[in-house]
Amino acid sequence: MTGVNSSPAEPAAPRPPRRRVHTRARILSAAGELFLSAGYARTSIEDICAAAGYTRGAFYSNFATKEDLLLALFDEQAADRMAELERLAAAAEQLGPEERARRLVEALLRVEPAETGWILLFLEFRLLAARTPELAERVAAHDRAVTAAVAALLERGLPELVPPGAEAGQAAEVILAAREGLLARTAAGGPAAAQLLNAAMAVLAGLLG
Amino acid sequence: MTGVNSSPAEPAAPRPPRRRVHTRARILSAAGELFLSAGYARTSIEDICAAAGYTRGAFYSNFATKEDLLLALFDEQAADRMAELERLAAAAEQLGPEERARRLVEALLRVEPAETGWILLFLEFRLLAARTPELAERVAAHDRAVTAAVAALLERGLPELVPPGAEAGQAAEVILAAREGLLARTAAGGPAAAQLLNAAMAVLAGLLG
C-alpha cells in the first residue's frame, strides 16, 4: 500500500494542509489578549490581525466569522477549566479528609488575578449567548459539566457543604454562582477580589462551624 | 411680588419648559422595554424613537447621548430597588422574629420573572462600566448602597446568616453575588429560575438547620 500508488486516477487525494501552521494559533492567542483587555465587542478583527502580524484575509482563511473565533476561544478555555477541575479531583483523592476539605474550599474560592480578566469576557459571552440560541446551548452545556464536576468534588471532599435535604448539584450551583457574582463585582471596579473572597470564606466557615 | 413685575428689564426670566412634558418619560419607557428584550447595544436610538412615536431629534433634545439615556434608566431602576428594600425593612419591623426571618429569606431569594429580564441589562451595564470609569463609580456606589441595606436587614432579621467571625456586610455581599450569579445563569438559558432558587433555599436551610 505504501509503494504502490492507490489508483492515481482518483481526482485528488485529500492532502493535509501543512503550510503556515501557526497562523491560527497566533490569531487565537492575540485575540485572547485583546479580548481580555478590551472585550469582544470593542476589539476589531483588524486589531487582532495587526497584533498577530497578519492582515484581515488571513483571519477569514482561518475562521468563518468573528463569532466563530470567540467560540474557538471559549472551547479552549472551557477545556482548560475542566482539565483543572480534574487535576484538582485527582490531587484531592490523595489527601486525608481534613486537608482535602481545606484544599477544596481554597481552590473553589480562590481567585487568580488572571481570572478577574476572564470573568468579564465570560460574562460578555453569557450575554451574547442569551440572545443567540446556538451559543446558549454551548454555555448551558459548559455550565452543566462544570457543575457536575464540582458536585462530585463536594460529595467526596466537602460533604458538610451539601446539607441534608439538598443535592450536591444544588450546592455546586450555588457556590459557582456566588463565585461568578463576586468576580463580576470585583472586575467592574467593586471591592478587591481578596476582600470579597475573604467574605465568602468567613461566611462559609461560620456557617460550617 | 406677585402683581408687581420684578424689573421687566431683566434679560429673560428663567421660564419652566412646560411643553410636551411626557416626551422624556415616553422615550425612557420605550427604551426600557426595548433594552429588556434586545439589550442595550442591539437597540438603536432609531428603534427607541419609533417605538415612542418620535424621531431621532426628539431624543437628542432630551438626552445628551445614548449612554446618558442608559444612565437615566439605571438611576430610575436603582432608586426603585432601594425603595423596595426600604419597604421590606419597614414591613419586617412589624413582624415577630420567626415570621420575619421567613419573609426575608423569601424576599432576598425569590425572583420575579421581570427580574430575569433586568438582570441581563444590568450585566450589560456592569460590563460597560468595567471599561468606563465614570460608570464604574456609579455601579460601585449602587452596590455599596444595596449591600448596606441588605446587611442591615440581615442584622435585624436574619442574624443566623451572619456567622460569628463574619460581618453582616460580608454576608450581604455573598448573598447578593449568589443571587446575581444564579439569575445570570437562568437568564442565559440555564436551568429555570425556580429550580435554582430552590437550590439556594435548600442549601441555606440545610446550613442553617
Next chain:
DNA sequence: TGTACATCAGTGAACGCGCGTTCACTGATGTAC
C-alpha cells in the same frame, strides 16, 4: 537533485451597512401688550 506545475494561505483594496450624532428648519406653545 532539478524543473514545471498546482494549490491555497495570506494580501489588501473595496464594499456595504448600521448607527450615533449633527444641524438647519418649522410650527405649536406660551408670553407681552
Next chain:
DNA sequence: TGTACATCAGTGAACGCGCGTTCACTGATGTAC
C-alpha cells in the same frame, strides 16, 4: 378676548465613521516527474 412675536421641542435629512465581510490576486510551499 385678540394679535404679534419669540422660544424651543421635535423634525428629518445628511454626515461620518467603524467595522465585519468579500474577493480577485499572488507568491511561497508542496507534489509529480
